[in-house]
Amino acid sequence: MTPAARVAAAIELVAALEEQCFAPGARRRPADAVASDFFRARRFIGGGDRREVSGQAWAVVRQRMRLGWHLARVGVAPTARLLVLARMLLEAGMPRQAAEAAFDGSRYGPPALDQAERRVAAALAGRSLLDEAMPEAVRLNLPDWLLPAFAARFGDRLAEEAAALEAEAPLDLRANLLRTDRDGAARALAAEGVVTVPTPFSPWGLRIPERRPVTGTAAYREGLVEVQDEGSQLIALLADARPGMRVADYCAGAAGKTLAMAATMGNCGRITACDTSAPRLEGAARRLRRAGVDNAERHLLVPGDRWAKRRARSFDRVLVDAPCTGTGTWRRNPDARLRTRPEDLAELVALQHDILARAAELVRPGGRLIYATCSLLPQENEEQMERFLARGPGFAPVPLGALWAALVPGAPPPCAGPWLSLSPGRHGTDGFFCAVLERAA
Incomplete structure (x- = not known):
């Protein structure tokens, strides 16, 4: 797929997520189920393209509240196209010209931005994703109705924990004691080029510092390890x-x-x-x-x-x-x-x-x-x-x-x-x- 075609697919996926997960009256399906159906219906999208399209769509989902706030501030509704455009400008930091060029109107790319969308791009260009004018819940990327509960739970550590909830989760494995121990599992993975470190609390756990697929390894197929968060x-x-x-x-x-x-x-x-x-x-x-x-x-x-x-x-x-x-x-x-x-x-x-x-x-x-x-x-x-x-x-x-x-x-x-x-x-x-x-x- 061309870069523009990937953007077009990401817009389609964001639109499906908005309709089925987040819109008022939506079925509120889990996003991974929506994405699974989306790619099953588009088997022509290969593995590398699928990761890129998913990455763009998931970046919108992670920042949906903040992106929606910015769009509301310039007086527009959050369409899938505008959410993807806003993510490019505000979260990815793309120059306005590059973001607009991604909507190239090519055969498989997204249609070119219309005049109203270009005005939105002009209004958002050069802004930061985080804005001092944001309400606290939006700034922390927390639903406003849950903010009191999170504040009660974390107190003065609220901002730190909110930021951690936005970070990428590590990939943790559990050594299967029925087949090996933690050291044996680590050696088996290392023999296949998968570097791990012991988890700090679980005596069975291994963490992969650089996230990579493990389900194709012999260690996983033979039941030496299971994917399981340390907690x-x-x-x-x-x-x-x-x-x-x-x-x-x-x-x-x-x-x-x-x-x-x-x-x-x-x-x-x-x-x-x-x-x-x-x-x-x-x-x-x-x-x-x-x-x-x-x-x-x-x-x-x-x-x-x-x-x-x-x-x-x-x-x-x-x-x-x-x-x-x-x-x-x-x-x-x-x-x-x-x-x-x-x-x-x-x-x-x-x-x-x-x-x-x-x-x-x-x-x-x-x-x-x-x-x-x-x-x-x-x-x-x-x-x-x-x-x-x-x-x-x-x-x-x-x-x-x-x-x-x-x-x-x-x-x-x-x-x-x-x-x-x-x-x-x-x-x-x-x-x-x-x-x-x-x-x-």
């Missing part, structure tokens, strides 16, 4: 699933934490991966086979299901990786900051409370309930724990300090306080929360 690894670590235990991963999804816990169990005992989505559990089956996990089973949770009632108080560990707003993963899913609405948070908080109550019934006396989210919001984390414990269901917190000392001897925990609370700015991980509760014997 997610730490939740599996704190679950402390041991050989011979009965473990339930109650909201397993694609089973990333199931895989990690199966490894700490050494394939001994039984782990059940539960979810309400059959496709997610089917994807989990493929990952379990590649990793060499043979002590796991899957269970599809459906309305009227008596599975939980028959297994009440029978599990040593029950992990609830609860559905949440995903505010801690905005580095990887920048569209989520635009799609999430206040009503979503209210619905999720209620759902989390309901899931916790049901999952708690599975924990045996003396067993542990592990609650986790990939959210940075107190409503989904600390406040959820306060609400659960206030009900008096016979659970007590297991302090992070004591857990960490037993699981990672000689190393300080990543944070102070009773719960694990991770953020991109302070820890370099996605934002995660994890609380461990023990049922009275």
Whole structure:
């Protein structure tokens, strides 16, 4: 594809994202699903061109609030063409002449800018993306309705954490202890030219400083490593699933934490991966086979299901990786900051409370309930724990300090306080929360 054709494709993709994800009344589909459909319908776009087109569109998504503010300030609505043009001028810093030339009117390129669009280009040329006149929420690239919650969470570190949520996320891997250890995984990857460094907190983690594909490596195909953010690894670590235990991963999804816990169990005992989505559990089956996990089973949770009632108080560990707003993963899913609405948070908080109550019934006396989210919001984390414990269901917190000392001897925990609370700015991980509760014997 020519550079102009790439710009035209990026405009088409941005238009699809605007229509399906962000516009009032839109279906609010995840952006990666929209992009997948977009490229599936355009198989003529090769790999290199696809990365370039995606990069341009995702740059618009990451800066959508700021770009929209600039366009509103010059009195125009944010069309896909103007968003791409504004991104070129404000975020990429292109000279006006070069940005206008990208709309070259060629056969596969975007039509030339009309007179009104040229006036917009003239108004935006030479400006900075960040402007002192911006409201605080726009300047920090945070939804205005979430600003109070973020301010309460981070205080004087708010600007630092907001900036970290815009940065590119690292690529973290977890060594599969069923097949190797961290050093062995690092050597296998190095033999294929993939340089890694140990993650600072997870004893199983490897980080690739220069992001590159790993799914084509022999180390990945042979199940030596799994792609998993370090923060997610730490939740599996704190679950402390041991050989011979009965473990339930109650909201397993694609089973990333199931895989990690199966490894700490050494394939001994039984782990059940539960979810309400059959496709997610089917994807989990493929990952379990590649990793060499043979002590796991899957269970599809459906309305009227008596599975939980028959297994009440029978599990040593029950992990609830609860559905949440995903505010801690905005580095990887920048569209989520635009799609999430206040009503979503209210619905999720209620759902989390309901899931916790049901999952708690599975924990045996003396067993542990592990609650986790990939959210940075107190409503989904600390406040959820306060609400659960206030009900008096016979659970007590297991302090992070004591857990960490037993699981990672000689190393300080990543944070102070009773719960694990991770953020991109302070820890370099996605934002995660994890609380461990023990049922009275």
